[in-house]
Amino acid sequence: MTLDILRNFIQSSNINFLYGSGISRPYLSTLGNIEKWLTKVAEDDGKETYKDVIKASLYKAYCDGVILKNHYFYHDKDFLETKSAYTDFFSVCNELMNKRNAQLLNKQINLFTTNIDLLAEETLEKSGIELNDGFRGTLKPAYNESNFQISLSKSSMQFHKQAEVPMFNLIKVHGAVNWKEQDGTIRSDTMLMYYVQQALDKIDKDYFVNLYKTNGTEKTYDEVKTEADDIALHLPDNAYDKFFDAYNQIVMINPTKDKFRTSVLDYHFYELMRIYSNALERENSLLFVMGFSFADEHIAQITKRAADTNPTLQVVVFAYSDKDLDTYKQNLGIEHGCSNNNILILTPSSFKESNQDKYKELCELVENFNLKTINLLFKEISKNIHSGYGTK
Template identity: 35%
Template sequence: MNQTNHLSVEELRDIVQDAHLNFLLGAGASADLFAPLGAVEDWLTYLTQIGDIPATTLNRVRASVYAYFFEGVIDPNTSVINETVVADPILETYRGFLRTLNTLLVRRRSSILDKQVNIFTTNVDLATEVAAEELQLELNDGFSGRYLPIFSASNFGTVKSRRSLQYDNLAEVPTFNLFKLHGSTSWAARKIDLGEETKEVITFNPSTEVFDAIRGTLQTAKDALYEVDKKTKIDKLTRDADEPTPSEEAVLGAFMAEYERLAIVNPTKDKFGLTVLNQNYYDLLRIFSNTLEKENSVLFVIGFSCRDEHIRELIIRAARTNPTLQIIVFAYHPDEVQALKDRLNADLAANGNILVLSTPKKAKKADQETYTLSSITKTFFEPLLPKAPRKPDSVVDVRLKLTEPLELDDDQH
């Protein structure tokens, strides 16, 4: 595959029809509602590396960053769960994405490949789940059980079929496997009694109860927190910070205690260490790695900056060891193409199987088009859908008249 900024409809059609389909969605894919927050990961990593300020002061700064992260990434899920008008743009984006892929799976010409799509995501929002529920698509998110749904990586990989009631025909149902590499706001850690031992499991909790509790403690701690935005210089903020009073320390601690109830991997450089400690997160990364090693696979990367070094290394290693793997990365903006290539070592890929795509560069900033999940769906995947039958240019009216057949006399035989 040539490393150019072009991919024809015919090339993409062959890939989609004949390869195992995998997607990696990053924060940019959900930017319709969850705006990228800048260098949160770098900030939190910096705070783990300095030790020349009092712990209480450090905790104050850390709580301020988590408050910023909660308000920008976690709390907006309330709108998604309740399907309010605010969430309409992001839900419509995911509905279009899932609907298009589902149609492509139904019309897939290969009888060898499963009608499945693997969606790996670092996002913790619920847009994919809610959109799939609205469309009544088959979504496997790793949970099983009705009364108490429990997460297990062993629940993935199931092929589902449907048997017709009338003719007893068996047909595979298109399935979306959703792997949330960093956890989800709908996950909750819970201890269950197994008789002789107690085991901690991940259960499904789609309510806003945890959000409401965090929001309440955050409101109480507002005066003890520092203002944080994209332009914040974390080193300056840390130098200028002062120790909280005992009452401030108490409300900050209450906020962090509620926040830590979330079963997510927080954006820090040491998150891989946390992932290894939790078997569920580790299993998801292992599945991601093994999936990329599968012969004749494709990975579409959308809205992912490739700054996450642990996921990035898995992609680079797979590109080197699996020559049949194709990696197609969509750059949000043309200016990001080279940075993405550098992070993935795309120009040095021995198998030449990493392609970075972007929109054409425009002279005026206002005219510049970008690749969002919505525009990628419309530009690349919708053209692959079967076209509606074309209306005839003209209609010919043919009229037939039936008459009684002629009967011959005996003398005429």
């Protein structure tokens, strides 16, 4: 697909993004084998003690790599690189929404994500760009899905003319590190991470299995299980109870294969997935997918069904590398194509092949599709979107 075709899609579509953990790198870790191993632990018929050791070790790895890095943002090289990519993304998308000539379309962009981090909120806090995270209220912000139906406009002081303001709806389908349930309502509470850290600090580090070998490679599940067995022999009673209690206070879907079997019936998660489905079923909808492999079967099924039933939907998947193409096709169930031919998996090679003649310099910068590289594409598109559609 050429950039010119992408530009035309952006010019005339209801825009949605779906992004996963790959977008928050290098600051935050990806799951690795955590999801697979948590599933194995849940299915394991062995004794509870070593299962608790493995579970606690996996939770700790998830906390260290993702959750606790949101309590205090460490302004190291990785954070600055990740935040810079987020800043560029919001800036160019805001510019696109302001420049495009689409009077009948609103200026909202839906950002669907399975990420539980606060990087988007951190990036936009002082930017002047409008972010709707679903919370409303000043002293005790409460979460409600109906808040995503809100649009903002500004009026001229002289002529009383109103103009809609671009706004990003941040829809976290798996919850977030600051979500806490209180009296049946989700509240925002960043102290949840502090309580988790406190609980972890009180547990001897020898009571956790290190998931990595000294050379940096991941251990096998059998190696983790053997070490957990040894630790379980001298583990104090209820060693992890306070850690598990603090961890479970965070309203989020755990990274396990059976997450939707237990969570989809929960009102909020069900509603968020319904919003995702409805967004894809709208006429002339456009979905960009970034840093997300569709390994989540529930989201993959909803996306595939919407593509099959809505011929006006266009899905554009940015594959990180060429070798990911088959994985995307398999996870989406489109090895033999899709009925409306409206799911495009854009690899670095296929992008270069389509755009080499007109955008040679840009193609030379595309090695992988991370957020930084994707931003370059949107910046180039933004140069050629003006109020006069199709003009330069």
